[in-house]
Amino acid sequence: MSAAPVLSPAALAARIFLPFAAGYFLSYLYRTINAVLSPYLAAELQLTAADLGLLTSVYFLTFAAFQLPLGVLLDRFGPRRVEAALLVFAAAGAGLFAVGHSALELAVGRGLIGLGVSACLMASFKAFVLWLPAERLAVANGWVLAAGGLGALAATAPVEAALQWVGWRGLFGGLAGLSGLVALALLLAVPEREAGAPAGDLRAQWRGVAEIFRSPVFWRIAPVSVLSQASFLAIQGLWAGPWLRDVAGLDKSAAAEVLFWTAAAMVAGFLGLGQLSYRLSRLGVRPLAVSAAGMALFMLVQLALLLKIGPLWALWVLFGFLGTSAVLTYAILSQAFPPALAGRVNTALNLLVFVLAFVGQWGMGAIVNRWPGPDGGYAEAGYQWAFGLALAGQLIGWLWLLARRRDA
Numbered sequence: 001m002s003a004a005p006v007l008s009p010a011a012l013a014a015r016i017f018l019p020f021a022a023g024y025f026l027s028y029l030y031r032t033i034n035a036v037l038s039p040y041l042a043a044e045l046q047l048t049a050a051d052l053g054l055l056t057s058v059y060f061l062t063f064a065a066f067q068l069p070l071g072v073l074l075d076r077f078g079p080r081r082v083e084a085a086l087l088v089f090a091a092a093g094a095g096l097f098a099v100g101h102s103a104l105e106l107a108v109g110r111g112l113i114g115l116g117v118s119a120c121l122m123a124s125f126k127a128f129v130l131w132l133p134a135e136r137l138a139v140a141n142g143w144v145l146a147a148g149g150l151g152a153l154a155a156t157a158p159v160e161a162a163l164q165w166v167g168w169r170g171l172f173g174g175l176a177g178l179s180g181l182v183a184l185a186l187l188l189a190v191p192e193r194e195a196g197a198p199a200g201d202l203r204a205q206w207r208g209v210a211e212i213f214r215s216p217v218f219w220r221i222a223p224v225s226v227l228s229q230a231s232f233l234a235i236q237g238l239w240a241g242p243w244l245r246d247v248a249g250l251d252k253s254a255a256a257e258v259l260f261w262t263a264a265a266m267v268a269g270f271l272g273l274g275q276l277s278y279r280l281s282r283l284g285v286r287p288l289a290v291s292a293a294g295m296a297l298f299m300l301v302q303l304a305l306l307l308k309i310g311p312l313w314a315l316w317v318l319f320g321f322l323g324t325s326a327v328l329t330y331a332i333l334s335q336a337f338p339p340a341l342a343g344r345v346n347t348a349l350n351l352l353v354f355v356l357a358f359v360g361q362w363g364m365g366a367i368v369n370r371w372p373g374p375d376g377g378y379a380e381a382g383y384q385w386a387f388g389l390a391l392a393g394q395l396i397g398w399l400w401l402l403a404r405r406r407d408a
Contacts, residue, residue, distance in 0.1 A: 015189050016131055017140070020124040021147035022182045023083055026090070027117035028151035030175070031059060031233070032263070035241035036159045036256050040168055042376075045103055049242070049378055053365020056238045057358045058107045059114035064354035066118045067347040072205045074343030079123035079130075080190040087183035090116025091176045098172035109172075116179065121148070122346050125330060127190070129342040137331045142274020145327055149267030152236070156260035160253060208341050212348045217336050221288070222349055224397035225329040228295045230356035231302075231390040232323035236262065237357075239364050239386070240316070246377040248312055258316050265320030270327065277328055287332050294325025295398055302391045306384055360390060 034041070034056040041047055047055065073082045093112025100106045124144045125137075132140055162171050212218055235243075240262065244255035273294060277287040301318045304310050330346050337345045364386040371382030 012131060015191060016127055017143065019182070019186045019189050020079070020083070020120070020127055021144050022185065023087065023117070023120040024124055024144055024148040025151040025154075026087075026175070026179055026182060027120035028148035029155045030090070030094075030113050030117055030151075031155075032152045032237045033155040033159055034238050035236070035259055036156060036252075037163075037168055038238065038241060039245070039252060040163065041106070045106075047103060049365045049369040049382075050362075051103060051365075053238065053362045053368075055103060055107050055110060057234075057361035057365075058111045060233070060354045060358035060361060062111040062114035063118045064351050064358060066115055067122075067351035067354065068209060068344075070119055070122060071209065071344035071347030074119070074123060074126045074347070075205060075208075075340060078192060079119070079127040079343075080186055080192065083119040083123040084183045084186040086116050086119045087179050087186070088116065089113075091179035091183070092116070094172045094176035094179060098169045098176065121145075122343060122350060125334065125346050126343045129334060129339050134335055136278075137334060139274050139278050141327070141331050142270045142272075145270035145274075145324065146267045149263055149270050152263035152266055153260060156263055157253075157256045160256040205344070209344050209348065212337065212341065212345055215337075218333065218345075218348070220401065221329050221333060222352060224292070224295060224394070224401040225326045225349065226352040226356055227390075227394045227397040228298060228323075228326035229353045230360050231394055232298075232326075233353070233357040234360035234364055234390065235387065236266070236320070236323065238361055239368070239383070240319075242368070242378065243383050243387075246373060247380045247383055258313060261313060262316045262320035265317040266324055269321040269324035272321075273324055273328060274331075277331075287328055291325050291328040291332070292398070292401060294322050294328075295394070298322035298325055299391060299394050299398065302387065302394075306387055306391070364390070 034052070038052050038056075041055070042052060045051075070082070090113050093109045093114075093116055095109075096112065097106055097109030100109055121144070125141060128137055128140045128144075159171065166174070240259060241255055244250045244258055245252070248255075248258075250258065273290065277290045280290055281287055298319070301315055301322055305315050305319065330349060333345050333349060334342050367386040367389075368378045368382035371379035371385075373379040
């Protein structure tokens, strides 16, 4: 077997970081685009809030369903080939979404998109484990997450502007082509590098998955991380937009602008909290403490939104920034297991996050749908119940982590 190439920092950025960052940019754009797109889809296809919740959350369902096989594939075949192959499904799903004329066709297309981008973040994390020293993982993870945040930014006011020019069908046709180009870039630019230990046979790899799910450390950290991330994804990816229109009374353009600044704050959170965790770790403050403190503040912001205490734009900016706190747990858990298990550790956590995001986003739609409002919108009471239940779940998870902090 030939030795892996030695890459300079510039080459690491160009050949490792940028291709994977482009994939995660697309993943997050696809994930959050329906917050802006929802009124157009609802008007053309006559969709209820429950229909919108299901249609949007199908992305999370197929994304989650592939996480455990994905971890095995990443550890066995490497991040480059796995992500490139899956992005072909994302391109096909975006193409189907662009030409679909029923809720079922759009749901199938969005399901294919979820499957196709299911590797984008986890493949990045796996690649960084292979190419970077352990102490730099939180920073590198933060940078690629920031690239995803740029995708969320693109899914707000820029998408609203694009819809006026090409419509949502033309937009998804362009995204299909862009997905194919990123797959090609991964194949051509990213070099191969083997993990330090052999992958073993498939049975041994699945035993590694079982080992992760039996780990006390995993189950001390996972509940709060999963509940926090799933709530953030469900709200920011869809229900923030309708809330801004129905509860705050903003029009489409103004709501898209608030979502833009929320996504900008999310980019800052991904970058800033990763850097803060790295800096504080050198002073003896554990990354888990940084993450737990951020999640506590995130819950306070959600409570302020429910009670409408404070300026609207500031609360949503804080929502975007602090909603990234739980993502630090990926780097924390990666370092608690051998590098050969890195792909499976991250996908095990991601499985739980996206299953709950699917249930949460769909469930929020079912709750909101019970309180119809005037002019085709929904009443504030429905959002209070939906967001309040998500907040209660996060508090339970945070208290579990606090009670088990020594084990963690």
